[in-house]
Amino acid sequence: MDLSTLPPSFNEFLKINDVDPVIYTVKDLPRFVRWNTRFPKSELPSAEELQQQLRARKVSPVKGVEGFFGIQLGENLPDSESESDTMQNTRIVDIPAYRENKIFGIDLSSGLAVLALQVQPNDHVLDLCCAPGAKLCMISNIIGSEGTGTVTGVDISPHRVATCRSLVKRYQVAERVRLFNADGTTFKVYAPSRLGARVIREADGENPDRKRQQISQGQTAESSKPASIKPFYAPKILRFDPQMQGEEYLYDKVIVDAECTHDGSISHILKYQTWGWDAFEKNFMDPDRLRDICQLQRNLIESGWSLLVDDGILVYSTCSLSVRQNEENVAWFLHKYGDEVELESIPNIHNVGIKAAPTKQGWTVPNMTDEQKRGLQASIERCCVRFDPITSATSGFFVARFRKVRKRLERKDHSNTIAPIHNRAE
Numbered sequence: 001m002d003l004s005t006l007p008p009s010f011n012e013f014l015k016i017n018d019v020d021p022v023i024y025t026v027k028d029l030p031r032f033v034r035w036n037t038r039f040p041k042s043e044l045p046s047a048e049e050l051q052q053q054l055r056a057r058k059v060s061p062v063k064g065v066e067g068f069f070g071i072q073l074g075e076n077l078p079d080s081e082s083e084s085d086t087m088q089n090t091r092i093v094d095i096p097a098y099r100e101n102k103i104f105g106i107d108l109s110s111g112l113a114v115l116a117l118q119v120q121p122n123d124h125v126l127d128l129c130c131a132p133g134a135k136l137c138m139i140s141n142i143i144g145s146e147g148t149g150t151v152t153g154v155d156i157s158p159h160r161v162a163t164c165r166s167l168v169k170r171y172q173v174a175e176r177v178r179l180f181n182a183d184g185t186t187f188k189v190y191a192p193s194r195l196g197a198r199v200i201r202e203a204d205g206e207n208p209d210r211k212r213q214q215i216s217q218g219q220t221a222e223s224s225k226p227a228s229i230k231p232f233y234a235p236k237i238l239r240f241d242p243q244m245q246g247e248e249y250l251y252d253k254v255i256v257d258a259e260c261t262h263d264g265s266i267s268h269i270l271k272y273q274t275w276g277w278d279a280f281e282k283n284f285m286d287p288d289r290l291r292d293i294c295q296l297q298r299n300l301i302e303s304g305w306s307l308l309v310d311d312g313i314l315v316y317s318t319c320s321l322s323v324r325q326n327e328e329n330v331a332w333f334l335h336k337y338g339d340e341v342e343l344e345s346i347p348n349i350h351n352v353g354i355k356a357a358p359t360k361q362g363w364t365v366p367n368m369t370d371e372q373k374r375g376l377q378a379s380i381e382r383c384c385v386r387f388d389p390i391t392s393a394t395s396g397f398f399v400a401r402f403r404k405v406r407k408r409l410e411r412k413d414h415s416n417t418i419a420p421i422h423n424r425a426e
Ligand SMILES: C[S@@+](CC[C@H](N)C(=O)[O-])C[C@H]1O[C@@H](n2cnc3c(N)ncnc32)[C@H](O)[C@@H]1O
Pocket: 110, 128, 129, 130, 131, 132, 133, 134, 135, 136, 154, 155, 156, 157, 160, 182, 183, 184, 185, 257, 258, 259, 260, 319
């Protein structure tokens, strides 16, 4: 990549956001794939099997994350044949493991955003910007089919949500997934009702239609009022959920993998060398869009927060490296929500074979004292993570994890400190 070809508006954007353009010159970033744990472990490929299928590529398991593999493009096996064989490397999409849907492509940094949710088999998870759906598939994989958990995915783009539907069907993880084509900033469908959850458990042995009848005949909480937004996709057992409202139907976990400027996605940016930078400037550097994007991200966070249960976890992530879309949004949120929110560190991040880059300073939030700013900066440095191609050998990515603590704090009669930090996850 010749950096002198970057358009001036993008150079300016990178400068304002303290992003080093050198990240776009990093070559041979590994690609990552993950097991589709819908299949029994005995049927899933090992690193050696993947390497064999890919012929001359090096495949390494990611330390600390079972079922994740880094694939080094263009590297020879130690005893690889001739250079011409290497040139004819098998493409990942052509290998049997991929064609049989036993692995899917997801960057390690994205995978860590999902792991930051610490999804449990009984969790109801909301994915507020879900398409095309790699994270949603991974969440559904983790929920599995033993418990009563579900995933609700929302995306504003009809064609992208259609892609997401194809993906969940293809990977056979659609059993507990509802998808909505809707604006995440105003989305108000609560988690599937707990009766709905029972339907899931009993669906094998009982007639789900009878259960649904019982639900619609008023076995509902007083506070609940029916809503009726048609899912874009839902399996039979979730299709007729009465869409109850009320605290007991809030989500256990929320991920806001927000719409952003995508500047951290190196492969995406490099494509514009061929497609033309004019299209890039029009799509991503438009001044109106740049001004509005942080507001959109904040609206998405607040919307997700309003649907999150007390003590629940919200993960905010972007594939931008811009300080405004990351640290500044985190600081704004912590300042606005005060003692209703704790910023937490990303669990087990130090056990994973990936090095995080330092977080950035240089954000501003109005009406904050210097002392508050220093406190928040220290919290952000301690808890949030950035991944970048140079430090982490992944795409550029940012992850923050918040816990909703209002009730717990009320019970303990805590004082009004701003954003208390507990590294409970460590
Ligand atoms: C970074 S992508 C999400 C990637 C996805 N989480 C995954 O893992 O494949 C951001 C998505 O946000 C969607 N989006 C943009 N504005 C939105 C809004 N107001 N509500 C819901 N989705 C929105 C876009 O259509 C896009 O699919």
